[in-house]
């Protein structure tokens with residue numbers, strides 16, 4: 072499937088702002104971004120629920136609506152209207168029979184881990200149970216492409232684990248999976264490829280390892296101990312500076328040179344050097360959050376001076 076210069080605006084908001092993206096058959100791709108980054112809108116373009124203002128979106132070589140109508144796609148979106156009075160089994164069976172080659176209802180229920188809910192009314196379930204029913208509905212048609220919008224949002228730890236196990240076994244059978252998430256670890260653990268979206272634009276595309284590398288080597292942090300931050304960004308290797316309370320964090324692509332320069336300034340109190348994590352990569356790639364909510368990263372100190 073391919074996005075070519077796709078733009079989607081809502082009034083003055085450019086929710087999708089010129090996206091070029093190609094996903095090959097059999098890939099499992101995570102669309103990673105903060106709240107409001109444009110993930111759901113991107114997925115809605117892919118599913119033909121919205122048309123791009125400009126640019127094109129093709130799914131299996133055709134307009135998205137046609138691929139969906141042909142039963143090539145199963146989707147689990149953030150919200151769906153509850154269908155009153157039907158049981159879970161009836162709901163999944165109903166969806167399955169709209170596809171040309173569905174899987175058995177029992178298999179869909181089993182994969183979604185809700186066999187025991189089969190005879191319960193679909194509109195009288197908890198949030199997490201409802202989410203798993205949506206997963207069964209997405210799987211029911213045995214689609215070539217599974218599109219999952221924040222699939223684990225309401226799931227507890229156990230259900231989350233079961234969900235990923237099912238998803239991966241589905242992906243291993245050659246299916247293509249595209250899921251959106253704001254959980255970095257989920258993207259890193261469960262996707263072959265991570266596409267980072269920010270303000271409607273793709274700002275990175277690669278494996279977790281590639282993103283870590285692209286974000287730049289290491290983090291050097293130390294106590295300012297009342298000293299200022301003047302000149303820190305000019306030190307050798309330094310890519311960026313972040314100050315939290317009395318602690319400065321320098322992102323650097325040459326930690327040795329940065330540490331030597333800091334030592335010559337006498338700025339060594341509580342000095343730590345740690346490799347950039349995927350969190351750091353993500354934070355470096357996307358726009359900063361307001362100071363009060365800046366995400367913190369637990370870095371493990373490799374060297375402490």
Ligand SMILES: Nc1ncnc2c1ncn2[C@@H]1O[C@H](COP(=O)(O)OP(=O)(O)OP(=O)(O)O)[C@@H](O)[C@H]1O
Nearest residue numbers: 081084086104105106107108109110111112113253
């Ligand atoms: N129907 C709509 N009408 C107006 N604005 C919209 C609409 N849908 C999305 N937006 C706006 O477009 C931007 C992208 O929204 P989108 O839902 O695609 O983000 P997201 O990455 O999925 O966010 P989240 O993680 O919070 O679900 C946001 O600023 C959002 O407010």
